[in-house]
Amino acid sequence: MASALMPTYRPSGPAFVSGKGASLFDTEGREWVDLLSGLGVTVLGHSHPRWVAAVQTQAAHLVHTSNLYPQAPAEGVAEQLCRLTGMGSVFFSNSGTEAVECALKLARKAANQRSQTAPTHFLAIEGSFHGRSLGSLSVTSNSDYRSPFAPNLEAHFVERNSLKGLEQAFAQGPPAALIIEPVQGEGGLHALDDAFLRHARELCDQTGTVLISDEVQCGLGRSGPFVAYAKSGVLPDVVTLAKPLAGGLSVGATLACADLSKTLQPGDHGSTFGGGPLVMAAASVVLDELTEGGLLEELNPKAEHLTAGLDDMVRRHDAATERRGRHWMQGLVLPGQAVAAQQALAARGFLAGTAAGDVLRFLPPYVLSHAQLDRALTALDETLSDLLQPQALPSIP
Template sequence: MTEQITRATFDEVMVPNYAPADIIPVSGKGSRLWDQQGKEYIDFAGGIAVTSLGHAHPVLVETMREQAGKLWHLSNVLTNEPALRLAKKLTQKTFADRVFLANSGAEANEAAFKLARRYAFDHYGPEKHEIISFYQSFHGRTLFTVTVGGQPKYREGFEPTPGGITHCEYNNIEQLKSLISDKTCAVVMEPIQGEGGIVPADENFIKQARELCDQHKALLVFDEVQSGVGRSGTLYAYQQTGIEPDILTTAKSLGNGFPVAAMLCTDKVAKSFSVGTHGTTYGGNPMAAAIAEAVIDIVDSEDVLEGVKKRHAMFVQALKEINDKYHVFKDIRGMGLLIGAEVVDELVGQAKQFLKHAIDEGLLVLVAGPNVVRFAPSLIIPEVDIKEGFTRFERAVSKVAGSM
């Protein structure tokens, strides 16, 4: 007899670094999920901006089946066709000349930060090693990436952390000017801060950051782990800014839930990752690459990207209409289908209450810090699911508002 699996099983066998909700989803289709009891949920969370094409997308299911019958894994002693096809498409569609394939956003960022330091070491020597990042940024959970990230809570208890990293206020160009120097090897930024509260970068700030990097011979690194692969309304958010980075990282939506990531860079920078300088066991495996290629083919189309813009307007309008009734949000912001609603002062620290009540109503949403409710649904979520989802969200909001 198969042992029954319940939420209590988590508390028995898993390391307690997560506190998952009481429900256990067991199946999904499109933007709807069903739990062990058969209760239906509409998915406005997207696995934290991951399932960009929803659950069990038929093209991706067939791609996985086809590749599974051919080749799962080799090693980086050999290359493979799906990895090369994916890399070629990524370079054709972006600023980049070269690609390093990995398994997660943290791995892609780890590679990016190492490459930035190695490039500076090769060209200017060991003194040019300093990295500037931004407060409230998030770049992953490895020791290097939590140090570059601008949230001290993720570093606490893991010190000593790598040195040579400074943090700046996001969108504060004068402070960035005061911090950058000829010892700076890289400025690392998200075009829109995700975990930091869904805060877009000012267009002028990005342009001046690029100019400062050029003046000081520093690399500009864009973390598009969360904003990339269509979520912003373009394939990558930087494509709306008029400037190009030297290095870009992408993951999350790239595999629609299958672990895959990539670091993209220019040819001149890539040369500093010569044979043996960096590596990964699973990065670039044919299964992951085949799925990511299929995702790119679907997402990078006019129908999907224009649809993201239309759905953005629907989400913002629905949130405003709900807020006009209940007055629980003081700001609604974001790009494409990465949207944040910041709670009013009376609800500071209580964003998770919206998540909790939404689950009770059959809806999955997210938070971005303690004060922002986050929405990151499938890029192709049906309009009927959006309307029904907000009907459920309004019921959740009414419960939160009733406790104010």
């Protein structure tokens, strides 16, 4: 039967009906190891007992009242996020795209408040991905995504890690905001250099430009520290978080530094569902598990093992030309073969992703066990050996 869904995705492979930890189970009861967390979302894995209990309890009490009434769970999570990030206030929405959209609006308003002739354009980085709404799409560098929806907001794109490119872009007129991903996800797992981020901070300080760190994919410990910008020592003005924040429920968060914490006033922005009690109950468990629960600490040795394993693949397999990314957000560059490798890994029961065409991408749940990681590395090793002789690649059962 023809699907009634708009054909924006091409779903294929197994249909999953349940999950436990880093494992998924399909309609036939077959087990698959999740190395992608949906799309960087399910950091606590599937059916995490504390998460399930919190969501069930909250659902039995209260799910929605709107932001017209005080929202104690949202207050708690916002306070927790500000404490963990050094930011001053939070706006909750329902996705990464919405978190970015709010950040762009906030930056525009801040610029307009400073000057009647404030800049209106944005600066972003080549390879960026910030979402699919008209604003977030405008600062997404892939023109295939943008051009069908032209005209976009005015945005310019600076070469990744080019200090000179950054200086030239600011010299042509500072933007309303510079938006960066400390580690690009969709763009191919490229990390921005600390020196580039520091220079970006200096130029933003000199010109009064808002610096936005989009950590929808690389934040919340995925690329190392709780917030990815901490690695460079650079404090942005605005931070966006989403994917893993509520462990699988829809959420977005836009965090503003103390100076910008009251820029958005009543009537400036809103969301019917954002910050609702159910999703906040889930987010509270995720934040507790990552921090006091020790999950981020436990990730360190596993991330080192993954790094060493992928470096080893690059040394031993001609198909793999480079390891990219950081910590628990990594990929292997397999020119022309990333999709074949993804499918061959799936045929062995391991679900990875791709990025930017040539990168085999791994964003595993943080609860992936050492044993599962070892099995995944063995499967990857076999897959890369088979890539040399395509007839040996197994097909998905």
